[in-house]
């Protein structure tokens with residue numbers, strides 16, 4: 001069988017291990033894997049370029065972050081024309097799949113890229129999905145590739161922000177990605193032991209944030225008295241978080257082809273409110289894309305290899321229209337296939353009742 005593989009949406013560590021898993025397990029199942037460049041965009045090209053992938057080529061890909069096939073946020077169902085209208089270019093995608101003689105397309109992506117795959121499934125295209133996003137917000141799976149590495153990257157920054165914040169007596173704000181889901185903020189905040197964590201699922205109150213800071217810091221400044229009281233705090237805020245009486249903050253008002261705006265800036269808003277309404281100095285850092293950077297963590301390597309191998313098996317079984325799904329995380333992990341239409345049914349959010357302390361703005365039942 002000839003199988004195309006593409007990676008779409010934001011890059012994530014774990015994608016290259018998944019491709020290696022697909023090629024390696026595929027080689028035992030008689031699959032010939034062809035790499036397609038830059039996500040769905042490759043299949044809207046009149047002459048799609050392909051990279052035949054074999055064991056020798058992908059042998060070392062497990063160590064690589066990002067995606068060696070390139071990525072784009074392309075929605076073939078909603079392409080903007082020169083006149084500024086939208087057109088559906090999915091027929092070109094389907095035509096190219098036929099021209100390349102592909103028996104299947106393995107699609108590694110998040111909500112948007114898998115959403116396109118789900119719509120193509122409805123049009124009869126044989127597709128298998130592999131869930132990836134640092135946001136961990138895809139329904140129907142406990143794990144999405146990239147999440148663990150992003151946790152590692154963010155918690156390292158939290159750790160490194162302690163010394164400047166402690167030396168100067170600041171409230172250090174760390175703004176993290178995650179779009180409308182708070183998984184990344186919540187769990188990186190716990191891993192890095194941030195003192196306050198603000199997530200999109202529960203709009204916060206400024207007054208409560210100020211009060212929590214006051215309880216921790218007391219009077220600002222160094223004292224001659226030996227004191228047990230810390231003089232700094234680290235606050236993690238998700239880019240999609242907002243105050244009860246505020247709006248979500250966006251970088252600008254442009255929308256991509258999936259209808260998303262780029263979020264960002266809530267960290268600076270918080271820092272200036274803290275500086276003007278409390279006695280504490282505050283600094284904000286927006287972590288941005290390096291959160292997704294660097295080599296995949298051990299978990300992303302293992303989960304990527306396993307997801308890729310399971311996708312190869314699904315192709316060999318002709319079991320299309322499915323997404324690889326994990327219950328649990330390796331080593332206690334069970335993989336299965338779920339209907340890819342799950343990607344069209346909305347994202348998975350933090351379960352506030354179960355996991356979030358809405359009074360302490362932290363993980364529940366941790367004594368924080």
Ligand code: F6P
Nearest residue numbers: 010110133134135177178179263
């Ligand atoms: O979906 C992954 C993600 O990193 C989100 O957390 C973030 O909001 C978005 O992508 C950023 O978009 P872009 O990579 O297009 O700047």
